[in-house]
Amino acid sequence: xxxxxxxxxxxxPGSRTARAPISALRQELGVIHALWLRDTLRLIRExxxxxxxxxxxxxLWGILGAGFADSFHIPGYEDVSSLQYMFPGxxxxxxxxxxxxxxxxxxxxxxxxFLQGVLVVPASRASLVLGKTAGVTTIVLVQSALFMLAAxxxxxxxxxxxxxxLLAVILLANTALTCANFxxxxxxxxTQAYHALMSVVLMPLWMxxxxxxxPPSGWFGVVVAANPMTYGVAGLRAALGVPxxxxxxxxxxxxxxxxxxxxxxxxxxxxxxxx
Amino acid sequence: MTAxxxxxxxxxxxxxAREVLRSVDLSVESGEVFGLLGPxxxxxxxxxxxxxxxxxLSAGEVRLDGVLLRPESRELRRAIGVVFQSPSLDxxxxxxxxxxxxxxxxxxTGAARRDAEERGLALARLGDRADSRxxxxxxxxxxxxxxxxxxxPAPRVLFMDEPTAGLDEVSFRALWEHLEAAxxxxxxxxxxxxxxxxxxxxxxxxxxxxxxTIVRVATPAALCAGLARDRVVVGASDATGLAAxxxxxxxxxxxxxxxxxxxxxxxxxxxxxxxxxxxQPGEVRTVAVRRPDLADAFLALTGRSLESDTTxxxx
Numbered sequence: 308x309x310x311x312x313x314x315x316x317x318x319x320p321g322s323r324t325a326r327a328p329i330s331a332l333r334q335e336l337g338v339i340h341a342l343w344l345r346d347t348l349r350l351i352r353e354x355x356x357x358x359x360x361x362x363x364x365x366x367l368w369g370i371l372g373a374g375f376a377d378s379f380h381i382p383g384y385e386d387v388s389s390l391q392y393m394f395p396g397x398x399x400x401x402x403x404x405x406x407x408x409x410x411x412x413x414x415x416x417x418x419x420x421f422l423q424g425v426l427v428v429p430a431s432r433a434s435l436v437l438g439k440t441a442g443v444t445t446i447v448l449v450q451s452a453l454f455m456l457a458a459x460x461x462x463x464x465x466x467x468x469x470x471x472x473l474l475a476v477i478l479l480a481n482t483a484l485t486c487a488n489f490x491x492x493x494x495x496x497x498t499q500a501y502h503a504l505m506s507v508v509l510m511p512l513w514m515x516x517x518x519x520x521x522p523p524s525g526w527f528g529v530v531v532a533a534n535p536m537t538y539g540v541a542g543l544r545a546a547l548g549v550p551x552x553x554x555x556x557x558x559x560x561x562x563x564x565x566x567x568x569x570x571x572x573x574x575x576x577x578x579x580x581x582x
Numbered sequence: 583m584t585a586x587x588x589x590x591x592x593x594x595x596x597x598x599a600r601e602v603l604r605s606v607d608l609s610v611e612s613g614e615v616f617g618l619l620g621p622x623x624x625x626x627x628x629x630x631x632x633x634x635x636x637x638x639l640s641a642g643e644v645r646l647d648g649v650l651l652r653p654e655s656r657e658l659r660r661a662i663g664v665v666f667q668s669p670s671l672d673x674x675x676x677x678x679x680x681x682x683x684x685x686x687x688x689x690x691t692g693a694a695r696r697d698a699e700e701r702g703l704a705l706a707r708l709g710d711r712a713d714s715r716x717x718x719x720x721x722x723x724x725x726x727x728x729x730x731x732x733x734x735p736a737p738r739v740l741f742m743d744e745p746t747a748g749l750d751e752v753s754f755r756a757l758w759e760h761l762e763a764a765x766x767x768x769x770x771x772x773x774x775x776x777x778x779x780x781x782x783x784x785x786x787x788x789x790x791x792x793x794x795t796i797v798r799v800a801t802p803a804a805l806c807a808g809l810a811r812d813r814v815v816v817g818a819s820d821a822t823g824l825a826a827x828x829x830x831x832x833x834x835x836x837x838x839x840x841x842x843x844x845x846x847x848x849x850x851x852x853x854x855x856x857x858x859x860x861x862q863p864g865e866v867r868t869v870a871v872r873r874p875d876l877a878d879a880f881l882a883l884t885g886r887s888l889e890s891d892t893t894x895x896x897x
Contacts, residue, residue, distance in 0.1 A: 333689040344682070
């Protein structure tokens, strides 16, 4: 359908001169670009806030790693120190925290009216989700790069890190986490409920992902194996060059990560369509 | 014969068992400033939310330039701009950055995007505040920026939901001069919901909305035309009692509205002395004589006050 309105898009005030209509694809890319730009601008504007989301896990890593230095003995990890063991898990925590706090803005945006302005743009809901994910991805990549500066302190030489694998794992895990949190934020639509979900579901899932201790066998092991975050942490471990002995292999981890990223992306788009 | 820019027929909506809108028909001509006047809870916000696709349409039809469209369709969204009750701005970002986001969102890049930013700054008259964060702006400035945001893609129709809520008198007048200029310059059609009679008075036509229906659509002058020439407003301790006594003794059209008695009469100066013959000593606190406005027209049409909702802040 092509009525006069298309031609009048972006006519300058004072003139009703027709401009070329914006194509549907450019419109979708525009929304993705704009939402990415917004998160990037806010990253620059609120540097200290986002740095805090790297510094806090690093501090936790230092305290726990140093504190457990003498008592940390895991069969099969005789030459791995507690600092080294926990480092990939803490990187996972950076990913988790960042996706939680950046998707929180979805709730604020709905209440402030910003989101209404985005929804009235003639673009699809998928672009809304993709734009948000792109924004969080940029923040996470900057934070991961900063975090990896500390890798040698944990006993991971930069030269020995599989950077390509690390990038792939971070991108997939971040997409899975961000889209899943997007669904929670959209459905709950309340910061209090979202905070509750974070402490009751998301943090415990991280703790039993192999981030802090290897999964024991028995029923607990089953829970750990069913936890998608386990595969994110296992992937990070493998990328850092010290794969966990009995944890899922890199191939399995990547497969699960691709699956969870795809599923949560679809779920997030479906959630926004439902309003 | 050109079709009206916006035509609504048989629109209805219910929230659960509550019927919020009943068989609404509207026709808005191109270039009009069209007002939806009603108290809070009358259904005018729901009507705007339906027309802009914020709530899915369950009954009725919407036509744009004669073409039948779903309000949530891209064709319709391409032709409209919306100013919501709370501004669609990111307070943490600067004025210019917010405009950049909007231009980018509508698919502009490079020089075209920068052009749009400049146009938005000029439109909002915020050139000197381009690098201020939006959260540091006054309420009036935020509204101007939000309106510039909505006008940036040059929409055919600009919808506004109570755009001057919370603004002081000076900002109110400045904002309307601003809107009227945009309307004259670009011919953008404006549909605005309000509970303020002075705001509705600035519209070319007004739909009186009450309890989910449109009671009447007319120019502000026509809406006021049937009213008596003077309006005497009497502040009294027992408004209901005084209104009844005035009607009985003087045969005037007196009605209690809150703690005031409203009397419509053609000769206010004749009525006022006679008022004191009927009122008890000390009963009358204030007396004012003024020309009737759209609040009076609303009262006459619906029997209800525009300020009937406690959240209202009418002028």
